[in-house]
Amino acid sequence: MMDKKSPGSNSPHEVPRPLIYKGRGAISNHSGRFEQFQHADADDGWDNLEQELAPITTEVLIDNTRSIINWNNSPDVPFDRSINPYRGCEHGCIYCFARPSHTYLGLSAGLDFESRILIKPDAAKLLRKELSKKNYHCAPIAMGTNTDPYQPLEKQQQITRQVLQVLAECKHPVSIVTKSAMIERDIDILAEMASAGLAQVFISVTTLSNKLSRSLEPRAAAPQRRLETIRRLHEAGIPTGLMTAPIIPVLTDPELEQILIAAHEAGATSAGYVLLRLPLEVAPLFEEWLVHHYPLKASHVMSIVRQSRDGKNNQANFHERMRGSGLFADMIRQRFSLTSKKLGFNKRHLEMNTALFQVPGRPEQLGLF
Structure with a gap:
């Protein structure tokens, strides 16, 4: 246990123990910034650093939230409301800007974020209740803005599908961002919604390299599989775009044009990007990952990151x-x-249809009179 004031300090003879867990992105699990003490694993001289660590089993926790729609007024995003069925994300993307949100729960932004996942089993019920409020005004709801709505747990939990069923029933527009092929499961709902201007999807593709992707975003779909998802969504008539996010200097930025071309060939009609963001705990986690996996490029990457962020992370x-x-x-x-521009992306802005919205339960209530 180390004092909170110096969470990353080590004596000249102290070698931090790397936590290389198969299928996980982070290689440490430091306590969050709100904790009184900083805890971190370190080699005590008894363990064999070459020994493969036992896999971490994902722990599922219940989030008893009383509301499901998150509101924002940020000028950086084209929506004012969103839904996140999960807190934490099994995909384990080391660059995920949502990692610091786990520290508000007394958990780590490192391994805890990707192995201790909070689910919202009452999401659909809460959504129906909130859409029924007298002062609710319909506008597109975004999903996948914080953690992925189609992370591995969704296969069993089906919380995202339940939310989509409510939105489809109410004819409420939705926009989804994901890096998972699991979204293909819900093509039946999304295709019908899209035919009425109620749905659009963005698939996130960070790199076309399987090797890089395996360590960068270990439990997400492989790059080529994501391109196939774009193709299948497009063929189903669902407006599908590409998110090249994040663009990482040196590691992925050389692929930018190739990613855009590949997505266009798969059927994407729009594209966006985000330059790597390293807020709060994400910065040391990413740099730690970088030094371990790409030691010869680490200083170059971080130098350009800081040049692009006013000298900061x-x-x-x-x-x-x-x-x-x-x-x-x-x-x-x-x-x-x-x-x-050459590929014809973003020629026109897709306007989502808000005129069809029906308040949940209202037709049945009117039928009583």
Whole structure:
């Protein structure tokens, strides 16, 4: 146990123990910033550092939230409301900007975030209740803005599908971002909604390299599988776009044009991007991962990250946090814009249909009179 004031300090002779768990992204589990003491595993001289660690089993916890719609007024995102069926994400993406949210629960942004997942089993029930409020005004709801609604637990829990069933019943528009092929399971719902202008999907593709993806986002679908998902959604008539997020200097930015071209060939009609963000605990977790997996590139990557973030690991300012600033950020912006224009991306903005919205239960209530 180390004092809170120096969570990352080590003596010259102290070697931190790397936690290399198969199928997990983070390689540490430091306590969150709100905890009084900082806990971290370290080699005590008895363990064999070469010994493979036993797999971490995912722990499912219940989130007894009383509301399901999250509201925001950020100028950086094109929506004012969202739904997150899960807190934490099994995909284990080391770059995930949502990791610090686990510290509000007294958990770690590291391994806890991807192995101790909170589910919201009453999400559909809560959604129906909130859509029934007299002052509710219909506008597109976003899913996948914080943690992935189609992470592995969804296969058994089906919370996302239940939410979509309520939205379809109420004819309420929804926009989804995911990096999972599991969304194909819900094509039956999404295709019908899309035919009425009520659904659109964005598939996140970070890299086309299977090797990089396996360590960067260990439990997410393989890159080619995501492209196949774009194809299947497009063939089902569902407006499908690409999110190249995040773009990581040195590691993934050389692939930017190839990713855009591959997604276009698969049927994507729009595209967006986000430059790597490293808020709070994400910065040391990412740098730790980087030093372990890409030691020869680590300093180069972090140098460009800081050049693009006013000399810091992260920018929290509106209008800058998604795109960054400086020469590298400007170059990414120009490359993305030029290639997107050549491919015909984003020629028109898809307007979601809000005129069809029906308050849950209202037709049945009217039928009593």
